[in-house]
Amino acid sequence: MGDDSYAAALREQIAQAVNDVRETTPLAQSFTNFVTMNLVANAQLAAGGTAAMSFLPDDVIDTAEIAGSNYINVGTLLPFFKDALPEIAYKLHKNGKTWVLDPVAAGIGKTRTAILESFRTYPPTIVRGNASEIIALDAMWGLAQHDSTVPGTRPAGVEAVDEVDSAVDAAKRVARHLAKYSPVGAGAVAVSGAVDLVTDGERVFRLPGGSAMMTKITGAGCSLGGVTATYLAVAEPLVAAISASLLYNRASEIAEAKSSGPGSFQVALLDALWNVTAEEVAASEIIID
Amino acid sequence: MGDDSYAAALREQIAQAVNDVRETTPLAQSFTNFVTMNLVANAQLAAGGTAAMSFLPDDVIDTAEIAGSNYINVGTLLPFFKDALPEIAYKLHKNGKTWVLDPVAAGIGKTRTAILESFRTYPPTIVRGNASEIIALDAMWGLAQHDSTVPGTRPAGVEAVDEVDSAVDAAKRVARHLAKYSPVGAGAVAVSGAVDLVTDGERVFRLPGGSAMMTKITGAGCSLGGVTATYLAVAEPLVAAISASLLYNRASEIAEAKSSGPGSFQVALLDALWNVTAEEVAASEIIID
């Protein structure tokens, strides 16, 4: 399949994912941080899905049985998370459930590091984070030295001006690691930045646009992670990650145009997630490496 | 008293409750879930009350001394809730304090089940939930077999199209159980749905209207539960439950007309809770069985 027909097929899958979420209102469960969980739930609802938040392993595993996918975010930790999160990751793996990881603040705090390291063995299906977080996760999981395509190297360009580009190699390695363990045979990594980047470990997709106001409200990234889980309930990992990022880029552009500060921007963002059409999302610029 | 004069007296009590909350700004304390607690507090303030949220038994029991009523919601559980919530229910009972229970996700997770079962002995004054949750609670508390009016039966119609109607019998049984233990000698159950239903265990009140957008924001039901506690601080259980549901129905209709998506709907809902008049609320359609 040539690049043009590949892109055309991809756009069809994106439109399908956006519509499927709105028609089937899939449940995505979250174990997420306390700051932004309200926005995560509201964004999932605004995208057309439904939301449930849980913290106890028995609750999470019960709810996972009726959920289409799951979302874990390590932004704010409580002491019991140290045991609960590895247990949950193991049980989701054992039960063949897909999940999205948001490795917020990866590298800060020994508890968070212990939790993120534990996910190496029972990894998520998709990771969504900023460049530093993806690079930190790649390093924590020691993927560079296990990857025959880049033997022994360390992530390069951490201080590069273009943050997202600095994480390309790490993102591809992490995506390949996810795919190896994925209950659906594939994984994806989404790196948020001025130009978002998504990869399945082979191809790299750059998604320009969006709004700088996204960095002036709390939870823009977290809620994108949550909506990625909503899409993962109806689409394969690569399509889910691209669709969610594109939905956010288009919605945030609409919201910026309609708002006059971060308060009205967040309100307009939720409205735009609800109103933007599948066609608008699927027609987005996608740069394929 | 005939049905007409009964309804007229009820409407007067509803108007009184709406006005009393606005004039006396009663404090309702919440032990509630982390997703929606901000909206619960803001809704209580918008209705005219004041809010306080607590999780530790010593904090909850101290605050209960200065609060007009209390609200407990089991949506998101932490490990220590398993001991804290039964202890709190016992102490509220011992101290003669009223409280509203929102049995979110009743039936999911063994920790939640253990907590909800424990409330049988020291029950709330009002329960507010959706049809499935009320049916689950009725089953957990084994009320069908203890109820001489429906000996040995199980809740019927769980899969009925009209969910709320499927929960009528369970709601009445639960309400009678609450009344038996109530510090104010009465209890009520509110079932949220397309047409809300409220019962004190004898009469059944159906409250048509409201907005389908309520299901597109997180915490619509939780915040209604919180506002029910605010009203319980100034009115008897049946009047509190009906008044809060009617306030929400009228406010959500106003909000839907003024908004263009779930973001602006939530903003407009809080504004409408603040601006809707006691007369508008009391003039609502009420279908009395």
Next chain:
Amino acid sequence: MGDDSYAAALREQIAQAVNDVRETTPLAQSFTNFVTMNLVANAQLAAGGTAAMSFLPDDVIDTAEIAGSNYINVGTLLPFFKDALPEIAYKLHKNGKTWVLDPVAAGIGKTRTAILESFRTYPPTIVRGNASEIIALDAMWGLAQHDSTVPGTRPAGVEAVDEVDSAVDAAKRVARHLAKYSPVGAGAVAVSGAVDLVTDGERVFRLPGGSAMMTKITGAGCSLGGVTATYLAVAEPLVAAISASLLYNRASEIAEAKSSGPGSFQVALLDALWNVTAEEVAASEIIID
């Protein structure tokens, strides 16, 4: 320096603080309550700073290394806070880090009392609260009897109509106590009320204006505390406390004029925090005792 030139210099420092935050986007870390943490983070972002929320000592202390200041709010307590918060206060002290305390509900619950009492030895740099909370903290720390200027007296006027005025002596004593232990050699106390009051323990500043709608949304005070920490990252305690209070007074006046209820007020408040100019803030009325 005369009072006029003192005030002129102060206004310059206030304008500088407002601009510095917007230009340097300092990180202020929060250990804060679950009800209002989303608004705290969004307010810090709207003021121009950046936000991070943490609860575990290892996480807090790691993040404090990269943060410009910190904010602790005891509004909603979990069991492990009883050990974690004294440990964090000690380590912030040992590492010479500044922090702002919001003693929400001081005096209620024995766990909260134990935590607040423990802060006497390793105190914050700024305390921001309402009059009752400042008076309670002064009493808990036993400052009246240790203060040679008011030997053996108890806080007077707790039931005074003008709450803020009733807390003047307590606020001055607390501010002097903070200054004694401060890593920057100075402390400040801000008392929120109809007319806000700020003191460094010597001078007293009254800041008229603001909006009564601030009491109709949850987290107005908490988010002012968070923004005070943002300003403390770029300014000395007295200037930080005054600047944050003035920013809030001007922004809340703008928001009240633009809104039609508590929902739209909160949205407009965040927009106004973003849009109000440093000159508008610095030109505010300031009454210096």
